[in-house]
Amino acid sequence: MSERLGQERHIPTMRKFDTKVQHLKYKVLREVARHTWDGTLLEHIIDIPKQIFPGPRPTMRCCIYKERAVAAERVKMAMGGDADNPNVIEVINIACDECPVGGYEVTNACRGCLAHRCEDVCKKGALSFDENHVAHIDKSKCVECGACAKVCPFTAIVHRTRPCQNACKVKAISMNEDRSAKIDNDKCTACGACVYQCPFGAITDKSYITSVINLLKSEKNRVYAVVAPSISSQFAYAKLGQVITGLKNLGFHTVVEAALGADMVALKESRELVEKGFLTSSCCPAFVKYIESAYPKMKEHVSHNLSPMAEISRYIKESDPGAKAVFIGPCTAKKAEALKENVSQYVDAVLTFEELQALFDSRGMDITTLEEGVLDNASYYGRIFARSGGLTDAVAQALKEQGLDGEFTVIPEVCDGIDECRIALLKASRGVLKANFIEGMACTGGCINGAGCLTHGEKNKAEVDKYGREAYEKDITSAVSVLK
Amino acid sequence: MKIVVCIGSSCHLKGSRQVVERLRELIEKYSVGDKVELGGTFCIGECQKGVCVTVDDVFHSVTPENVDGFFAEEVIAKLK
Numbered sequence: 001m002s003e004r005l006g007q008e009r010h011i012p013t014m015r016k017f018d019t020k021v022q023h024l025k026y027k028v029l030r031e032v033a034r035h036t037w038d039g040t041l042l043e044h045i046i047d048i049p050k051q052i053f054p055g056p057r058p059t060m061r062c063c064i065y066k067e068r069a070v071a072a073e074r075v076k077m078a079m080g081g082d083a084d085n086p087n088v089i090e091v092i093n094i095a096c097d098e099c100p101v102g103g104y105e106v107t108n109a110c111r112g113c114l115a116h117r118c119e120d121v122c123k124k125g126a127l128s129f130d131e132n133h134v135a136h137i138d139k140s141k142c143v144e145c146g147a148c149a150k151v152c153p154f155t156a157i158v159h160r161t162r163p164c165q166n167a168c169k170v171k172a173i174s175m176n177e178d179r180s181a182k183i184d185n186d187k188c189t190a191c192g193a194c195v196y197q198c199p200f201g202a203i204t205d206k207s208y209i210t211s212v213i214n215l216l217k218s219e220k221n222r223v224y225a226v227v228a229p230s231i232s233s234q235f236a237y238a239k240l241g242q243v244i245t246g247l248k249n250l251g252f253h254t255v256v257e258a259a260l261g262a263d264m265v266a267l268k269e270s271r272e273l274v275e276k277g278f279l280t281s282s283c284c285p286a287f288v289k290y291i292e293s294a295y296p297k298m299k300e301h302v303s304h305n306l307s308p309m310a311e312i313s314r315y316i317k318e319s320d321p322g323a324k325a326v327f328i329g330p331c332t333a334k335k336a337e338a339l340k341e342n343v344s345q346y347v348d349a350v351l352t353f354e355e356l357q358a359l360f361d362s363r364g365m366d367i368t369t370l371e372e373g374v375l376d377n378a379s380y381y382g383r384i385f386a387r388s389g390g391l392t393d394a395v396a397q398a399l400k401e402q403g404l405d406g407e408f409t410v411i412p413e414v415c416d417g418i419d420e421c422r423i424a425l426l427k428a429s430r431g432v433l434k435a436n437f438i439e440g441m442a443c444t445g446g447c448i449n450g451a452g453c454l455t456h457g458e459k460n461k462a463e464v465d466k467y468g469r470e471a472y473e474k475d476i477t478s479a480v481s482v483l484k
Numbered sequence: 485m486k487i488v489v490c491i492g493s494s495c496h497l498k499g500s501r502q503v504v505e506r507l508r509e510l511i512e513k514y515s516v517g518d519k520v521e522l523g524g525t526f527c528i529g530e531c532q533k534g535v536c537v538t539v540d541d542v543f544h545s546v547t548p549e550n551v552d553g554f555f556a557e558e559v560i561a562k563l564k
Contacts, residue, residue, distance in 0.1 A: 224526065244493075254492055254527035319525055374493045377526075472497055482491040482504050482524055 016237060016357055018455050021201035024060075026358050027052050028071060029209055032078040033362030036213040041079075048075050070095045074204065081206035087185045088206045088335040089195060095202035098179035102160040103144050106135045109156035118148035118157060167197035169418045170290055187293055189286035191418065191442040192332030192451025205332040205451070208349040209359060215324050215348060216251035224316050225252040226309060226347075227375070228329030229259040230386040230447045232467030233460035234353045240467075241372025246360055247328075248373060258327065259378030261312030262385040262394065263479045268305050270398035274408045276301075278436050280428075281391055283307050285337035286442030287421055295425045306343070308385060309334060313346035315483060324348045328356050330450025333442065352452025376472050379479035383468035387461045388416040388446040390468075392439045394476065401477045411435045417444035485520050485563065488538045489546075492526040495534035502548035503535050510555045519563055 017023050031048045035041040049071035055064040073092040076082075081090050112133030119127040119135070126141035127148060135157070137148070149157040164181050165173045172187035173194060181194075181203060194203045215223050225247045235243050244255050265283065273279045282288055282303040291298050306314065313325035327334055328351045338347040351359070360367055381397050384390030392412040399405040413435035415421040421440045427433035443449045448460040473479040487507065491500050504522070511517050528536040533545040539558050546554045 256492070256526050316526065319523060374497060376493045376497050377491070473501070478501060482489070482496070482501050 016235075016454055017354075019196075020060075021199065022354060022454070024052075024071075024201060025074060025204060026354060026361075028074040029078050029207060029355055029358035030362045032075060032207075033209050033213060033358055036210045037217070037362060041210070045075060046072075048072075066094070074201075077204050078207045079210055080208060085185075086339075087183060087188055087190065088332060088339070089183060089188060089190050089192065089203060090206065091181045091183060092202050092204060093176075093178075093180045095200055096180040097200045097202070099162045100160050101162055101165070101175060101179075103139070104137055104142060104146065104149060104157055104159055106137060107156050107158055109154050110134050110152075111154055111156070113153070115153070117151040117153070121147045121151045123147075163197045163199055164194040164203055167193040169193070169422070170294065189289040189293075189418070189442055190333040190336040191286035193443070195332060196451040196456075205335060205352070207351075207355055208335065209351060209355050211349045212326050212351055212359070215326065221324050222253040222320060222322070223251065223324040223326055223348075224313075224320075225255045226258050226261075226312055226316070226325055226327045227255060228309075228327070228331070228386065228447060229257065229262070229378070229383040229464060229467065230330045230450065230453065230460070231328070231353065232383070232386070233448050233457075233463035234330070234454050235357075235367070236455065238367045239372050241374060242367045242370045244373035244375045245370040246365055246367040247356075249365060249370070250359060250363065252326070253323070255373070255375055256312060256316065257375060257377040257382070258308045258312055258329065259382035259385060260479060260483075261306075261308035261310070261315070261382075262391075263379050263382035263476045264311045264315070264483070265305050265308050266381060266385075266391070266394035266398040266476050267402065267480060269303050270395045270402065270404065270410075272303055272305065273395065273410065273437055274399070274404050278428075279303050280425075280438040281440055283385065283391060284333070284441050284443075284447075285331070286333040286418070287415075287440030289333070289336070290418060290421060290440075290442065291425065294422070295429055298425055298429055301428075306346075307334075307337060308382070309337070310343045310346050317346055326351060328353070330447050330453040332451045352450075353454050354452055357454055377479070378471060379473040379476050380468040380471045381476050382479060383471055384464060386447045386464045388441050388444075389414045389439070390446065390464075391441075392437065395437065395439075398476050401475055410437050412437045412439060414439045416441060416446070418442045485559065486523060486538075486540055487520060487559065488523045488525050488528075490526070490528045490534060490536035491524040492528075492531070494531040495536055498534045499548040500535045503537070503546055503551050506548065506551045507555065510552065510559075514560060516559070516563060520559065 035044050049068035052071050053067040058064045061067045124141045126138045128136050172184045174182050176182045247255050280301050309327045326349045335350045338350045381394035392414050413424045415424050424438050449456050489504050530536050535546050537544045537546045
């Protein structure tokens, strides 16, 4: 314990994250991980909430008992969550603040003016005025069109939506009768936007951190860490090479770039594109799930390639039978992808960068003191898959390297975020999209803004491009030539 | 005979692609493709000695410069 506290002084842990919600989640993961290493989890499981909230005063909720009760739910999520719920994203009901979901509301900025533009513009007759001429909206008549809010000269009419519902662009979140948030598992893409946006940390992703530790603890296992290229913008307080050494010190046999899988995918996907003439990418599992649930007729156009994560893990398992593969990345949807039948045979578990931070600290490891290891398997093009537009650049490059760019011209539609994906899919499903390749990324900016990132920021794209340029192999063919 | 070349990060930076490419050429040149299987792995655990190569599980340290000599001594000579 004293060792850990000493380390927190060295690098304030809060600095490693964007939000206090992430920090709290991390503390639970770290304690669960520590007890899993020690083999003492079951006997200490009920102590963890008290350890995190020693009391007697509450630090973030109404009382310490509620804080501890929520922490106990987080412990459960850290241990894999509700096994009966197929979704990797779950709501912690007691943590949900049941935020107002009033829709359009008149605020006290209403001056009781004479113009009553709100009333004039409302086609449903939902606006009325009290004796002070202040506007009121009749909820039974309001259809949430927003016209009144647009015309109010005082901007006194606001639209109240919950942060989770606001974050969920695929509209998978609604409200239970008790007003807690509810996820429609059929619509949910597991992108994790709500996980990152809920200010109470009431929606969270299931963790497989205990499974990973158990894999690492068994000496007979050769556990490969497959890391996503977006790692280049994470762990900014240390050097990437130190993260690699840290992974090996945790017991991983070796570290391999998922970006090498991306190089493999770029070659295959470009050939598939030439063959079929129209294709949507299959790298982003949230985008694929969105097509399946919202545009099922477009399913036949989804590339049949495995994702970079699954592709490289398959290679690892073929070249080293008996090996285990753990993907470490920015993505909560990868946790769902890894449970799919055609992927689970290759990928044993998925961790986020948040969880990797907890894993390092559960061993009291200060990675800034470690020697720098090396990580260099993929090309520039495989690495830039981590940001919006990178996959398209890689497919165009792959066509060129294979001499296919003469017979086929790729006309890409780069969709940065799920809103742009929806527009492109809508157009494509009606045959009016002027493109033959849709690159779909559920997170705005691409994987570098995934929900499982430690930090999210503008500079991340530049970091990934820089990391791409540092690759030893400059083209895709060279990077994959060693694999054949 | 099975030759395994490490293609992990450390060996990659020391030239494992060049070693693999040259080995492929040599296997072709000596027409031993039916007797020699070439494979890859991501770590043999001897990163300091890379490029790490094993021939039927026996370890060898190879460089892009000495791969021809290695092939003559450890592969061709032992196939006879």
